[in-house]
Amino acid sequence: MNFFKSQKNVWWAVTAFSVVIFAAACKKEYIQNVNDICFEQEVLPIFQSSCTQSGCHNSSSRQSGYDFSNYDGIMRAVKPGDYKVSEVYHIITTPFGIMPPSPYNRLSDEQITTIALWIDQGAADSPCQTVACDTAHVTLSGSVIPILDNYCNGCHGGGSPSAGINLTNYTGVKTSAANGSLLGSVKWSSGYSAMPKGSNKLSACNIAKIEKWIALGAKND
């Protein structure tokens, strides 16, 4: 290790190594979304599930003057193309006075990202691409939980889940699946409380996925 005896050589070695390592330091890339965010299927359900509970931002209560149950109402708090100045983005990320308020949970980072990307892409009331309904591979984590997160867990999650029904974990979902209330509610069958409350019925594809998962034994997969 005679080479490192001289302080000058040490400097040369460190510099040369740095040049090699830092040669790639100027890249700026991001993973591009192939499809635009779809308002009807991806954004609106988040608002309907997390903001339009009774007494909140629905068409009858209009808390603080905001009705988040439809496109026009949401656009009052959105500046298309600029999520940073949009009131909606501010209120779901601010450390003080965050929405949804306690005891409801903060929206997940994925949901916040979806809303911000949609605003960044112009916040259009975009028609959605029809995707073929894939009920061949239905799992709890891959198919059912994403539906519940977007359509149900604004109410049926957090610190005090509505009607005591918590759909954020397997035990809760399993219980509702076993007594038939999960499927009955989303199919708007008579004898069950029609869900999601105050908004459209789930798409036929989503209902089919839930039905298939229950038929396969409601496994924790």
Added chain:
Amino acid sequence: MQKLINQLFVFAIFCLAVNLAHAQDEPSMLDALGEEQTIEYTTNAFKSPRVINSHSMEMLHPGTMDFRILHRFGDVSAGYYQFFGLDQASMRMAFDFGLTKNLMVGVGRSTSKKELDTFAKYRLLWQSTGKRNMPISLIFVAGATMNGLKDPVGNAEVPANFSRRMAYYYEAIIGRKFSERFTMQLSPTLVHRNIVQNKLVPNDLYALGIGGRFKVTQRLAIVWDYGYVINRFPANLSHNPLSLGVDIETGGHVFQLHFSNAVGMNERAYLSDDNSNWRKGEIRFGFNLSRIFQIKKNN
């Protein structure tokens, strides 16, 4: 444009520091009067070259190697079944070398993301009294991390290559040992990631670290370490890494025991990855073990 500003900013700090250093070398009026004085450099501002996660204003002595083993466990709130998180360990192993009085380099490997990291740390100013009175230490760190996963990007349409695995960090540490017991330091940090998850996630993250130490006894000190990330997306204050711990010195070892919400153990990981939430009680126990070896005779 943004990049140009970043580079200018780093360059400006560097120039300022070098100028300051030179300015301080000039003899003062006192010397002209013939008073014999020596420079008293401030040592032991921290027990180790790391506060907890972040670099401290301490340097290794030339010719020494610091072998570091870091462990971070799972969430304490996981309860007895997971033995309060101790069943899940993530670790980083590191070798840091003191090359000269003011230069040290190091390499490390984390289990999280199989990440390799390396850094060089250079001291521009050294807090001192006596002949040369310098109120602060100023240290510059530049480092790189390399994601070692087979599929680092996690997207089938984006093939992995060298640059997509890399991230970089640049950090200036401004620290002062205020008294025998109390040390504080500020560390403005820039983390650059070559690739990020989507358009809205910034490639360049700016952060301000605040670290400190309060020495209780000769062998025991309380340390804290916080990183405020300014432009995280989505903004989330509770993801900022906050660590509280104790340093225990036993002979050649330093044990750093702490509680933290930070998961990662290098600058990219603990500043940019999702950390857990203090307010929900999602804290984790961790320890750093540091053993210093003399590997070269000092002449």
